[in-house]
Amino acid sequence: MAEARPIISIQDVTKRFGGTVLAVDTVNLDIAEGEFFALLGPSGCGKTTLLRMIAGFETPTEGAILIDGEDMVGIEPNHRPVNMVFQSYAVFPHMTVAENIAYGLKVVGTPRKEIDQRVEEAIALVRLEGLEARKPDMLSGGQRQRVALARALIKQPKVLLLDEPLSALDAKLREAMQMELVNLQHSVGITFIIVTHDQHEALSMADRIAVMGDGRVLQVAPPMELYEYPSSTAVADFIGQVNIFAVEGAEDGGDCVVLRVPELGDVRLDPPKGGISHIAVRPEKIRLGVAEPEQAGLVKLRARVENVSYGGDQSHVFLRTADGTTVSVRVQNVDRALSSVVARGDQVWLSWQAKDIQPLAN
Amino acid sequence: MASVAVRAERRRRRALRRANPLDYSRKTWMRLMMGGVFLFLYFPIVSLVAFSFNDSKRNITWQGFTLRYYEKALDNTQLHDAFLNSLIVASISTSVSTILGGMLGLALYKFRFPVQGPYEGMVHLPIVIPEICMAVAMVAFFATMDIPLGLFTITVSHIAFSIPFVAVVIRARMAGFDRSLEEASFDLGASQWQTFWNVTFPYMKPGLVAGALLAFTLSLDDFVITFFTSGPGSTTFPIKIYSMVRFSVTPEVNAASTALIVATLALTITALVIQSRAARKSAHG
Numbered sequence: 285m286a287e288a289r290p291i292i293s294i295q296d297v298t299k300r301f302g303g304t305v306l307a308v309d310t311v312n313l314d315i316a317e318g319e320f321f322a323l324l325g326p327s328g329c330g331k332t333t334l335l336r337m338i339a340g341f342e343t344p345t346e347g348a349i350l351i352d353g354e355d356m357v358g359i360e361p362n363h364r365p366v367n368m369v370f371q372s373y374a375v376f377p378h379m380t381v382a383e384n385i386a387y388g389l390k391v392v393g394t395p396r397k398e399i400d401q402r403v404e405e406a407i408a409l410v411r412l413e414g415l416e417a418r419k420p421d422m423l424s425g426g427q428r429q430r431v432a433l434a435r436a437l438i439k440q441p442k443v444l445l446l447d448e449p450l451s452a453l454d455a456k457l458r459e460a461m462q463m464e465l466v467n468l469q470h471s472v473g474i475t476f477i478i479v480t481h482d483q484h485e486a487l488s489m490a491d492r493i494a495v496m497g498d499g500r501v502l503q504v505a506p507p508m509e510l511y512e513y514p515s516s517t518a519v520a521d522f523i524g525q526v527n528i529f530a531v532e533g534a535e536d537g538g539d540c541v542v543l544r545v546p547e548l549g550d551v552r553l554d555p556p557k558g559g560i561s562h563i564a565v566r567p568e569k570i571r572l573g574v575a576e577p578e579q580a581g582l583v584k585l586r587a588r589v590e591n592v593s594y595g596g597d598q599s600h601v602f603l604r605t606a607d608g609t610t611v612s613v614r615v616q617n618v619d620r621a622l623s624s625v626v627a628r629g630d631q632v633w634l635s636w637q638a639k640d641i642q643p644l645a646n
Numbered sequence: 647m648a649s650v651a652v653r654a655e656r657r658r659r660r661a662l663r664r665a666n667p668l669d670y671s672r673k674t675w676m677r678l679m680m681g682g683v684f685l686f687l688y689f690p691i692v693s694l695v696a697f698s699f700n701d702s703k704r705n706i707t708w709q710g711f712t713l714r715y716y717e718k719a720l721d722n723t724q725l726h727d728a729f730l731n732s733l734i735v736a737s738i739s740t741s742v743s744t745i746l747g748g749m750l751g752l753a754l755y756k757f758r759f760p761v762q763g764p765y766e767g768m769v770h771l772p773i774v775i776p777e778i779c780m781a782v783a784m785v786a787f788f789a790t791m792d793i794p795l796g797l798f799t800i801t802v803s804h805i806a807f808s809i810p811f812v813a814v815v816i817r818a819r820m821a822g823f824d825r826s827l828e829e830a831s832f833d834l835g836a837s838q839w840q841t842f843w844n845v846t847f848p849y850m851k852p853g854l855v856a857g858a859l860l861a862f863t864l865s866l867d868d869f870v871i872t873f874f875t876s877g878p879g880s881t882t883f884p885i886k887i888y889s890m891v892r893f894s895v896t897p898e899v900n901a902a903s904t905a906l907i908v909a910t911l912a913l914t915i916t917a918l919v920i921q922s923r924a925a926r927k928s929a930h931g
Contacts, residue, residue, distance in 0.1 A: 341829060362835045374830035378848045388834035391844070432830075439834060 290314035297347035309499035322486040325496035367436035382416040698900035715897035728886035736865040739804035747812025755820040781874035795877030812857035819853030852924030859917035
């Protein structure tokens with residue numbers, strides 16, 4: 285397949301507020317047509333600023349934003365082929381559901397008949413039938429969100445921008461809306477860019493995720509790659525939980541590299557890779573046992589249980605090794621007796637397979 | 647031993663009478679004080695209204711009930727003219743000050759600019775400045791500019807002191823406005839102008855109505871500034887009543903004053919109702 289032209293191309297974009305505060309720092313991103321793309325990062329990392337620059341509410345200090353190949357510099361938000369779903373939904377309180385959804389067509393002078401037809405389609409798309417005449421104060425949070433979605437989608441944008449769209453919903457509804465957003469994106473085929481600080485949201489919905497920190501893009505990858513093969517300690521630490529061990533030295537071992545890790549002894553890394561400063565292993569990859577595991581090729585470690593946090597389907601066990609390093613392990617409570625096996629103060633063996641180790645360069 | 651139980655029972659009953667330990671409204675001294683304050687505030691007004699029905703020319707002692715003086719006040723053409731003048735001044739000053747004050751309140755909410763703090767303070771100064779000072783300043787200004795005193799100068803002065811009141815009401819109303827509503831409208835393809843009329847203005851409307859009613863009542867019963875800035879043939883209602891009182895306090899004056907009280911009260915209550923209804927609505931949304 286030929287390399288398709290990206291629907292959004294962000295080129296060396298930097299945004300400074302007040303000349304000093306660096307909100308977005310030399311960001312380069314290409315987002316493909318039809319992609320469900322997530323900008324993920326802690327609050328204040330610049331993800332919302334980046335989204336607002338795409339929408340046109342902020343102007344990049346440096347760099348260019350191209351939408352469908354066209355440079356958006358100097359183009360006002362009302363003339364951009366993108367639409368936004370706001371964090372507060374921003375549903376117009378004095379208009380009914382139907383008036384809200386029709387708004388974007390009415391202001392550009394679309395014929396009445398076409399508006400009616402498209403509003404009807406949009407209402408069906410987000411399943412708000414029967415609520416057309418309601419005012420927003422008579423709607424639930426989830427319904428208001430759907431009004432905001434329909435209102436943006438009726439404009440048939442090339443890209444739909446969603447700013448923390450689920451943060452105002454309660455946990456149950458949020459999960460349902462995640463599925464709905466993904467299904468909606470599949471059915472309309474429009475590129476979605478979602479800003480979120482919730483890693484589960486990003487991992488479960490997006491085709492690709494850009495992790496941001498301090499205004500920079502740290503890594504861009506599909507969810508699984510991001511979780512299993514993070515490129516840096518910052519990304520590994522932000523996505524899920526992780527045990528990170530510092531590497532003190534490395535020796536060339538021919539077809540592999542032998543890393544010297546104080547807590548673990550020598551760790552063989554195959555295939556070899558240079559410049560490794562840390563290794564990471566996810567808590568759920570670690571086996572916990574009372575007896576020393578005998579299988580060859582395992583990384584083994586002896587530790588004492590410090591705390592057990594019971595979470596129903598799984599337990600989170602915090603341990604400390606003899607030299608003081610803390611390790612966290614996730615244990616699936618596959619049978620009812622298991623959760624009571626380990627207790628505070630127990631000496632146990634931790635082990636994991638060498639292939640589950642992720643080397644990190646920084 | 648029994649007395650301990652009795653005393654405890656007494657304390658329990660006393661505690662039950664109050665909703666909570668800080669509920670003083672059931673204390674007798676508190677009720678007496680509240681009643682006293684109420685009497686002090688409203689006795690003059692109540693007696694004014696009562697004596698408007700008094701069947702006596704001197705209006706010092708109660709002689710009997712009559713509506714004669716209401717008829718007399720209604721037949722008084724000078725009072726008519728004065729009332730008409732008041733209405734003209736109030737209508738024009740309300741329209742102009744609502745537009746200007748609304749714009750001012752919106753600008754103060756929307757824009758950040760240098761010296762905003764001092765500017766806002768200055769704008770609100772006419773609310774706290776003594777009316778007599780403002781009146782003297784107005785007269786001095788009109789004299790320097792060689793503008794003859796009359797309905798025009800009264801109207802201009804009323805606009806000047808009403809603007810800050812409207813601006814304050816609008817500013818308070820806009821404090822609860824979600825800015826992303828404007829952004830959403832802009833994002834959906836509306837121009838700035840369309841956004842203002844479709845989104846911002848409907849939100850401002852209750853504030854504008856409340857501000858306008860406030861400006862109207864302020865203008866209708868203003869005396870000091872009007873007295874200084876009025877010229878021949880531009881007597882307003884409060885000034886006419888004042889001149890009538892100088893001759894003699896007849897029940898006719900009471901009747902005219904009562905009419906003004908009722909009009910002002912009706913407008914004020916309307917303004918309060920509109921404001922609280924809007925507040926309740928935005929609390930829901």
